[in-house]
Amino acid sequence: MGHTLPSTTQLIFEQIAELKPLYTALRRADQLVLDNFFEDILQHRAAIGNAANLLPMEILPFVILLEERKRNNRIHNELFQLLEELEKKLLQLPSLEVSEDAEL
Amino acid sequence: MKEYSGWLFDLYAHPKHGIDLWLVGEDKKPHSFHQSFQVTFYAGGPVHRRRQLWKFLKDKPVRQTPTQRKDLYTGIQDVLEIKTEPCVYEELFREVYKCFPDLLYYDVDIPLLLRYAAEFNVFPLAHFKVEVEQGWNISNVISLDTQWELDPQLPDFRILHLRPDSNPSRNIPKSLLAHFGQFKYCLSLDEPRRLLSRLNSIFQQYNPDVILTSYGDTWLFAYLEELSKETKIPFNPNRDISRSVHKKKEISFHNYGQAHYRGEQVHLFGRWHIDDQNCMTYADYGLMGAIEQARVTGMPVQEMARRSPGAGVASMQNLEAMRRGVLVPYQQQKGEAPKTYEQLVIADRGGVIFEPLLGIFQNVAIIDFVSMYPSVMVEYNISPETVCVDEEDAWTIPELNIKVSSREGLIPATLRPMVNKRVKLRRRLKKMKKSDKAYQSYKASSDGLKWLGVVSNGRLGFANAIFGRINAHEALSFIVRKMILRAKEVAEDHGFTVLHVYVDSLFICRTDATKEEDFQSLLDEIERETKLPIELEAIYSWMAFLSAKQNSNLSVPNRFFGVMPDGEYKIRGLALRREDTPLFISNTQLQILEILKQEKDPSKLTHLLPYVVSIVQESFSALSDGIIPINELLVTQTLSRELNEYKTPSPAARAANQLQAIGRNIRMGQRIQYIYVKTKQGVYAWDLPDPVNPTWIDITKYKVLLFSAVYEVLQPLGVSRNVLKNWIFGKASYLVPPGQLVNRQDLPLFANLKYLHVDI
Numbered sequence: 027m028g029h030t031l032p033s034t035t036q037l038i039f040e041q042i043a044e045l046k047p048l049y050t051a052l053r054r055a056d057q058l059v060l061d062n063f064f065e066d067i068l069q070h071r072a073a074i075g076n077a078a079n080l081l082p083m084e085i086l087p088f089v090i091l092l093e094e095r096k097r098n099n100r101i102h103n104e105l106f107q108l109l110e111e112l113e114k115k116l117l118q119l120p121s122l123e124v125s126e127d128a129e130l
Numbered sequence: 131m132k133e134y135s136g137w138l139f140d141l142y143a144h145p146k147h148g149i150d151l152w153l154v155g156e157d158k159k160p161h162s163f164h165q166s167f168q169v170t171f172y173a174g175g176p177v178h179r180r181r182q183l184w185k186f187l188k189d190k191p192v193r194q195t196p197t198q199r200k201d202l203y204t205g206i207q208d209v210l211e212i213k214t215e216p217c218v219y220e221e222l223f224r225e226v227y228k229c230f231p232d233l234l235y236y237d238v239d240i241p242l243l244l245r246y247a248a249e250f251n252v253f254p255l256a257h258f259k260v261e262v263e264q265g266w267n268i269s270n271v272i273s274l275d276t277q278w279e280l281d282p283q284l285p286d287f288r289i290l291h292l293r294p295d296s297n298p299s300r301n302i303p304k305s306l307l308a309h310f311g312q313f314k315y316c317l318s319l320d321e322p323r324r325l326l327s328r329l330n331s332i333f334q335q336y337n338p339d340v341i342l343t344s345y346g347d348t349w350l351f352a353y354l355e356e357l358s359k360e361t362k363i364p365f366n367p368n369r370d371i372s373r374s375v376h377k378k379k380e381i382s383f384h385n386y387g388q389a390h391y392r393g394e395q396v397h398l399f400g401r402w403h404i405d406d407q408n409c410m411t412y413a414d415y416g417l418m419g420a421i422e423q424a425r426v427t428g429m430p431v432q433e434m435a436r437r438s439p440g441a442g443v444a445s446m447q448n449l450e451a452m453r454r455g456v457l458v459p460y461q462q463q464k465g466e467a468p469k470t471y472e473q474l475v476i477a478d479r480g481g482v483i484f485e486p487l488l489g490i491f492q493n494v495a496i497i498d499f500v501s502m503y504p505s506v507m508v509e510y511n512i513s514p515e516t517v518c519v520d521e522e523d524a525w526t527i528p529e530l531n532i533k534v535s536s537r538e539g540l541i542p543a544t545l546r547p548m549v550n551k552r553v554k555l556r557r558r559l560k561k562m563k564k565s566d567k568a569y570q571s572y573k574a575s576s577d578g579l580k581w582l583g584v585v586s587n588g589r590l591g592f593a594n595a596i597f598g599r600i601n602a603h604e605a606l607s608f609i610v611r612k613m614i615l616r617a618k619e620v621a622e623d624h625g626f627t628v629l630h631v632y633v634d635s636l637f638i639c640r641t642d643a644t645k646e647e648d649f650q651s652l653l654d655e656i657e658r659e660t661k662l663p664i665e666l667e668a669i670y671s672w673m674a675f676l677s678a679k680q681n682s683n684l685s686v687p688n689r690f691f692g693v694m695p696d697g698e699y700k701i702r703g704l705a706l707r708r709e710d711t712p713l714f715i716s717n718t719q720l721q722i723l724e725i726l727k728q729e730k731d732p733s734k735l736t737h738l739l740p741y742v743v744s745i746v747q748e749s750f751s752a753l754s755d756g757i758i759p760i761n762e763l764l765v766t767q768t769l770s771r772e773l774n775e776y777k778t779p780s781p782a783a784r785a786a787n788q789l790q791a792i793g794r795n796i797r798m799g800q801r802i803q804y805i806y807v808k809t810k811q812g813v814y815a816w817d818l819p820d821p822v823n824p825t826w827i828d829i830t831k832y833k834v835l836l837f838s839a840v841y842e843v844l845q846p847l848g849v850s851r852n853v854l855k856n857w858i859f860g861k862a863s864y865l866v867p868p869g870q871l872v873n874r875q876d877l878p879l880f881a882n883l884k885y886l887h888v889d890i
C-alpha cells in the first residue's frame with residue numbers, strides 16, 4: 027500500500043505554489059481570475075491523474091480551457107434563449123398602424 | 131468403532147502428542163476427541179546447510195525426509211521435510227531458526243487449525259463425520275460440507291452474554307449482567323463468593339458454547355481470576371478444564387493508515403469467547419458474519435472475530451496454497467520487477483475518484499460492481515506469480531508493459547469461490563424483504579465476505595503479505611481504473627449524466643430513469659463490456675453533493691447524502707457519521723435530515739427551511755441554557771500515535787495526558803473521550819475520577835461545532851454561512867427569508883439582468 031509518487035492533488039498544489047511569484051505581482055482583480063483557474067483545475071483532479079502525464083503543467087491549460095468553453099457555451103445558450111423569448115414577445119406586440127389623418 | 135457427526139468447533143495441541151478436537155454434535159452436545167496429528171514444515175537452501183540441519187535435528191523428536199515441493203515462483207525445489215508434535219513445534223522451530231537463520235523456511239507460521247483444515251479438507255464449523263476408536267481416538271475424518279454452501283447447516287449455539295453495568299475503564303462496575311436462553315440475571319459484584327458460585331453453576335448447567343462479553347478481554351476474566359484467588363473458589367471458563375485460559379498480549383498497530391489498539395485477549399479451550407469491545411470489524415456483521423469468515427478462511431472463530439479481515443485473506447491464501455501442495459514461504463515476498471519512470475507514473479495510482487457535480491439532484495441511482503477488486507483478480511488472473519511473466523501465451527497490458535500468465539494463479543483460485551458466493555448472496559438478498567427470516571443471516575454472511583474482498587486488494591501490495599507483489603497490485607488497480615471508466619462511457623452512451631465516480635460505483639441520473647427496469651439494459655451492457663458483475667444499489671429520490679469546507683465552489687468526493695423513496699438515507703462524510711462528533715450535534719443533524727426527507731422533490735426542499743431553522747434555534751437555546759446532558763457533549767477520538775510522539779498535542783492527546791498523569795496505560799489506537807472546557811488545556815478527560823464541572827464546559831466551542839454541522843447539510847440548498855448566521859443568531863429574515871431560496875443549480879447566469887425581461 028502507499029504510493030511512491032506524489033498524488034495528483036499534491037502535484038497540482040505544487041504547480042499552484044510555483045505560480046506564487048506571478049500571482050503576487052498581479053492586481054487583485056487579476057488574482058481573482060487566476061483563483062478561478064485554480065478552482066477549475068482542482069475540479070478535474072481525477073482526469074489530470076488519469077492522464078498520467080510526466081509534466082502535469084501541460085495538462086492544466088486544457089482543463090482551464092475546457093471550463094472556459096463550458097462557461098462560454100452556457101452564456102451563448104442562455105443569450106440565445108433570451109433573444110428567442112424577446113423575439114417571440116416582440117412578435118406578439120400589436121403592429122403599429124399609422125392612420126392617414128394622424129397628426130405628425 | 132463409533133461414528134459421530136456434527137460441526138468442527140475447536141482444535142488445539144494436546145500437551146503430549148497429537149491434538150484435542152471438539153465437535154458440537156447433531157445431538158446438540160459437545161464431544162471431545164483425541165487425534166494423532168503432526169505439524170510439518172520445510173527447510174530449503176544449499177545442500178550442505180540442509181545436511182547440517184538434518185544432523186542438528188537427528189536427536190530431536192522429529193521425523194525428517196528429504197523431498198521436493200513446489201515454490202510458487204521458482205517451481206520444484208529440494209527441501210527437507212520436518213514433522214513433529216504440535217506441542218513442541220513452536221519451541222523447536224525457534225531453536226532451528228536461531229541456529230540456521232540463512233535457510234529458507236516454508237509452512238512455518240500457520241495456525242494448527244489451518245494445517246488440519248488443509249490436510250482433512252475441513253474448516254471451522256464444517257459439518258463432518260469422525261470415526262472413533264477406543265479411547266476417543268479419531269481414526270478417520272469425512273467432510274460433509276463445503277465452505278461455499280449458501281445455506282450451511284449450523285448448530286444452535288448455546289450463547290451466554292456477560293457484560294458489566296458500566297465501562298470498567300471509567301467506573302468500577304457494580305454488577306454483571308448475565309443473559310442466556312430465556313434467563314436474565316443481574317449478579318452483584320459486591321458478593322464475590324456468590325458471584326463465582328452463580329457463574330460456575332451457569333457454566334455447569336447451561337454449558338455455553340459461546341461466551342459473548344463486553345470488556346471480557348480487558349477486564350472481566352482478569353477480575354474473575356483475581357476473585358477466584360482471593361476467595362479460593364475455583365473458576366475456569368474453559369470447557370476443557372485441564373487448561374487455563376490462553377492470553378494474548380495487547381497490541382497497537384496501523385491498518386489502512388489508521389491507528390488501532392487491541393487489548394489483551396482471552397481465548398478459551400473447547401468454547402469460544404468473543405469480546406465485542408476488543409474486535410475490529412465484528413460490529414459490522416456480528417457472530418454470524420464472524421462464523422462465515424471463519425468457515426471461508428479456516429481461521430478459528432475466536433481469532434477471526436478479533437482480527438482484521440486482512441489476516442483472514444492471508445489465511446485463505448495459505449489454505450489454498452497448502453491444499454495445492456504449494457509451499458508457504460516464511461517472511462519473504464517476491465521483489466518488485468523494475469520499471470521505467472514513465473511506467474511508474476502510469477502504474478503508481480489507486481482507483482478513479484471523480485470530483486462530483488455540486489448541488490442536489492433528483493432520481494440519482496448508484497450502480498456498483500460487486501466485489502470489484504476480487505472480481506478483477508479472478509477474471510483477469512491477477513496474482514503475484516502470474517504478472518511479469520515471460521510466457522508465449524500470456525496476455526499483455528501494454529501501458530504497463532507487463533505480461534499476465536493465462537494459467538490460473540493462486541490468488542484467483544483462492545478468491546473465485548468466495549466472489550461467486552458473495553454475488554449469489556447479494557442477488558438473493560436483493561430479492562428478499564428485510565423482514566424475511568433469513569435476511570439477517572444472509573446479510574451477515576454477505577458483509578463478512580465483503581470485508582474479505584475489500585482487503586484482498588490491499589494484500590497484493592502490502593509489504594508484509596507473503597503472497598503479495600507490488601506489480602500485481604499495480605496491474606489490478608490499472609484494470610479497475612480502466613473498467614470503471616469504460617462503465618462511465620457506457621452510462622453516458624445510454625444518456626445518463628454521470629454525477630460521480632467513486633472507485634467501483636457510479637452515481638448517475640437521467641430524467642426518465644426512475645425505476646429499476648430503466649437501468650437493466652445499462653447494467654447488462656456494462657457486464658458484457660467489462661466481464662464483471664454490476665448491480666443497481668438503489669435509486670435515491672434526491673442526492674446532495676457537498677462542497678469543500680474551504681471553498682464552496684469545489685466539490686469533494688466523499689461528502690454527500692441522499693434519501694431513498696422509503697426514507698432510508700445514504701450518508702457519507704457528514705458530521706453524524708464521524709466518530710468525533712458529540713451525540714447532541716449528530717442528533718441535531720439527524721433531525722434536520724428527518725425534516726428534509728419528507729420532500730421527494732429537491733426543488734421544493736427550500737420550502738422546509740423554516741421548520742429546519744426553528745429546530746436549529748431550539749438546539750442552540752438548549753446549549754446556551756445548559757440543559758444538554760453532559761454525556762451528549764462527549765467527543766471520542768482515536769490516538770493516532772504514541773503520546774510521546776506528539777509535537778503539538780491534539781485535544782485527544784491532551785486528554786490522554788491527563789489520564790496518563792493518574793497512572794492509566796495509554797497506547798496508540800486507544801479511544802479517548804473528553805469534553806471541551808474553558809481551561810488552559812481546553813479539554814477534560816471523561817475517564818478522570820472526578821466528574822467534570824458543568825460550569826467549565828466551553829459552550830462557545832460546541833456552538834461552533836453545531837453551526838458547522840447545520841451549515842454542512844443546508845449548504846447544498848444554497849444557504850450561505852452569513853444567511854444562516856442571521857437566521858440563527860440574529861433571528862433575522864430580512865436578507866433572505868427561510869423557505870424562499872432558490873437551489874443553486876437552478877439559477878441561470880442572467881437571473882439578475884431584469885432589463886432583458888419584457889412584459890406584454
